[in-house]
Amino acid sequence: MSNTKVLPLLEPAAGEAAPCCPPLTERPFTADEAETAARMFKALGDPVRLRLFSAVASHEGGEACVCDISDVGVSQPTVSHHLKKLKDAGLLSSERRGTWVYYRVEPSVLATMGRLLAIPSSAA
Amino acid sequence: MSNTKVLPLLEPAAGEAAPCCPPLTERPFTADEAETAARMFKALGDPVRLRLFSAVASHEGGEACVCDISDVGVSQPTVSHHLKKLKDAGLLSSERRGTWVYYRVEPSVLATMGRLLAIPSSAA
Numbered sequence: 001m002s003n004t005k006v007l008p009l010l011e012p013a014a015g016e017a018a019p020c021c022p023p024l025t026e027r028p029f030t031a032d033e034a035e036t037a038a039r040m041f042k043a044l045g046d047p048v049r050l051r052l053f054s055a056v057a058s059h060e061g062g063e064a065c066v067c068d069i070s071d072v073g074v075s076q077p078t079v080s081h082h083l084k085k086l087k088d089a090g091l092l093s094s095e096r097r098g099t100w101v102y103y104r105v106e107p108s109v110l111a112t113m114g115r116l117l118a119i120p121s122s123a124a
Numbered sequence: 125m126s127n128t129k130v131l132p133l134l135e136p137a138a139g140e141a142a143p144c145c146p147p148l149t150e151r152p153f154t155a156d157e158a159e160t161a162a163r164m165f166k167a168l169g170d171p172v173r174l175r176l177f178s179a180v181a182s183h184e185g186g187e188a189c190v191c192d193i194s195d196v197g198v199s200q201p202t203v204s205h206h207l208k209k210l211k212d213a214g215l216l217s218s219e220r221r222g223t224w225v226y227y228r229v230e231p232s233v234l235a236t237m238g239r240l241l242a243i244p245s246s247a248a
Contacts, residue, residue, distance in 0.1 A: 025229070029178040031197070034171040041174065045166025047158040054153040073155070105149070107243060114241040119234045 023118040040113055043089035048074055049082045056083075056092060057105040065100035147242040164237055167213035172198055173206045180207075180216060181229045189224035 021033040029037070044050050051072045056064045066079050074082075083103050086092045092103045145157040153161070168174050175196045180188045190203050198206075207227050210216045216227045 024174075024178045025181040025234070027178070027182045028195070029175045031171065031175070034175045034178070038169050038171040038174045041165045042169025045162050045169040047155065047162040050148075050162045050165065051153045051155070051158040054148045054151070054158070057149040058151045071152070110149070110241050110243045114238055114243065117234050117238040117241065119231060119238065 020112065021116060023120070024116050025118070025120050037116055039089055040091065040109065043086055043091050046082070048072060048078070049086055052079060052082050053086055053091060053105070056103045057110075063102045063104040065102045067100050144236065145240060147244070148240050149242070149244050161237075161240055163213055164215065164233065167210055167215050170206070172196060172202070173210055176203060176206050177210055177215060177229070180227045181234075187226045187228040189226045191224055 020036045021029065044053060052069065055069050055072065059068055066076055066083065069079055072079065083092065083094075083101075087094050087103065091106065091109050093106055094101050094103050096102075144160045145153060168177060176193065179193050179196065183192055190200055190207065193203055196203065207216065207218075207225075211218050211227065215230065215233050217230055218225050218227050220226075
């Protein structure tokens with residue numbers, strides 16, 4: 001539980017915006033920035049994981065457990081496996097309550113990834 | 125040249141916004157939506173490709189050729205290979221001019237991916 005790799009971007013100083021990274025259009029990324037950001041993109045680069053992420057992100061209350069997710073066409077152990085991968089990549093947080101682990105999207109992740117893809121105002 | 129796979133999202137009706145996909149937080153993605161969107165995320169899920177994408181996206185004039193990119197720590201053939209992968213995934217377009225192929229980021233791609241990551245106004 002405490003042994004998962006958490007992205008640096010999920011550990012911002014209290015109340016501050018996540019530090020990684022500038023918009024992709026701003027300047028060439030450094031190797032470190034690319035490592036951090038690529039991990040997020042890679043986690044969403046699988047159709048099943050993306051469906052699960054979307055299922056959690058759009059679920060009532062902004063959180064969901066395996067028990068809420070049944071229609072992505074894979075077994076429950078596979079769902080659990082992918083949810084754990086999304087958590088390990090820092091995209092979801094989780095909390096055990098009774099029988100189930102509930103997953104929640106980190107709003108800071110959406111903000112960080114959205115910032116990466118920001119379009120320069122000159123091109124808007 | 126004409127044999128590359130182009131994502132459906134890069135073929136919107138004339139002048140219209142790309143059709144794929146709603147924000148990830150809006151509702152669970154369908155299998156088709158997840159396939160399309162995961163392909164984009166996966167293409168950016170590699171640190172070298174992400175650095176190259178950033179190098180092209182931030183280059184003067186919004187385009188770059190292999191001759192402009194020299195500092196990502198991989199050989200020129202590897203650079204060419206990854207640029208082609210980004211093109212095959214629909215994230216870059218290319219045009220041969222003389223000796224070099226010039227790559228350009230499709231602004232519609234940034235807009236589409238940014239929309240995927242839009243944060244619901246209730247959470248903003």
